[in-house]
Amino acid sequence: MDALLVLARPDMAAVDSLIRRHMDSPVPVIPALADHLIAGSAKRLRPLLTVAAARLAGARDDACLKLAAAVEFIHTATLLHDDVVDSSELRRGRVAAHLIWGAPSSVLVGDFLFARAFELMVGAGSMPALEILARASRVIAEGEVLQLTRAHDLDLSQEVYLDIIRAKTAELFAAAAEAGAVSAGASPERCRALRSYGQDLGLAFQLVDDALDYSGDSETLGKNPGDDFREGKATLPLLLVMARTGASEREFWIRTVDRRDQTDADFDRTRELMRQTGALKATLELAAGYAASAKAALADFGANPWRPALEDLADVAVARTA
Template identity: 80%
Template sequence: MAGVDALIRHHMRSEVPVIPALADHLIAGSAKRLRPLLTVAAARLSDASDDSCLKLAAAVEFIHTATLLHDDVVDSSELRRGRVAAHLIWGAPSSVLVGDFLFARAFELMVDAGSMAALEILARASRVIAEGEVLQLTRAHDIHLTIDVYLEIIRAKTAELFAASAEAGAVSAGAEASRAQALRQYGQDLGLAFQLIDDALDYSSDSQTLGKNTGDDFREGKVTLPLLLAMAASGPSEQGFWDRTVDRREQVDGDLEHAVALMRSTGALAGTLAHARAYADSAKVALADFAPGGWRQALEDLADFAVARRS
């Protein structure tokens, strides 16, 4: 991971000062580097004989960071990774354009890694992520959203990059198709678990732990699984509350607290955690055909970590 960080730092350089400054503001705030770690671990589990996976891992982090920069502008987010969102410091145009710069750097790194198969996987993932974000935008504030459509959204906008990160690492190491597919399945299930926990934490954590303002999803009228489960389990007397606060986004002081209370009393938060745990368990099952060892154990531990992030 030190090698990955060195590549990230090197490829953030630019003669335009705002580019490395803005990129560093967001990238330096990431302590986990989960997606790059997934790429490296999948490659090592697949008996990688060189370090081309490090370039792919750095590319994955750039793709992820670029999507965050764009998302924060779309969502008007105030915090990201515990820091003031970049668009509030440098402005929305700079944030969007630096995101484009990072996408370009990502593709340079992918080409340099020398694996056309990995390049195809990550290029496709970039397209799927964009489609997921647009789908989410078009269904914003839709209290009639189904759980299946919600899962389709997070599978595209979040889980796809986890899946592609693992699959790209595997194919860059020359893994058999069945093993690359198993690692892709692992990554997708891990990504779903990770996003579900994020959705639950938005209603149960604090800003310091979460890295963004607690309740942002509720304030933005973003329909996530905790909200869907709470609305489904709420009585008729609460339907007007959800219509007002989510559908029409007419919120007043105390609404977030009331929403959290309903999520707890209806079991919506517990239900979301249970869904996350099921996906984490499924991710570990996907590793069944790999021999026991340090890298497999690391990936199993990562699945457990994804659902252990609670306050």
């Protein structure tokens, strides 16, 4: 994604300045805790998507920059809340904030970042963009609650799981791209196309993340591999391997996923079963399909340097498994 980063460099420098300025607070723990997480985000993928969508749609002004900063704050707030809910130990390769400052501070700083996001959205002066990102915030919360209520469900369907990640992950990708297009004054058709691109890109990213939890390492993931398994989180590779092993491994899955009564050897056994049944391969094939759909959504944008850069981003989404 080097081409995209080069194209967006001046805009992203301005977005980074906005983020730093709006993290400030007279309460010292707020900027310290926020910076701990935000500083670990090297590429700022979701705000980058807002900027790139705006430029692809013909934006010549800086209206998209405050929206991009707002998108990063929404994302960071959800991560802070997620890590408390999941008791995560690592985030972006760093010790999770709640282990340093405590769960109450992490939750409240997440709330602060949500508030800052809405201040930035109002400052951008686009009511349609405000509506898009406000709706996304609500949908993300719904997705998180749905996932929480179905976290250890051994009979969760692939359809419901895709609904969960469409809400909790892909919605912000979709809204980031759509808000950028709206800020550029793009036609409804182009706004819908960029929303589709963002949603399919987000689905591809999440599915690859699901697979990497069983095949990656800490450096690739920015968190401990196997966290999803240890938490009993029913992601797609796990759902597929449980379905494909059937009754022969039912007691194993009840013990390890439902009751979370696990040994170190259980994770290795699960990875071997995924290899044998093709569960990881099927997850990655589905991710590749969404990446291809994301690229296809850009077909009508014609000759524009931002288009191949965004197409490359879709390829990067699935190339992380290499």
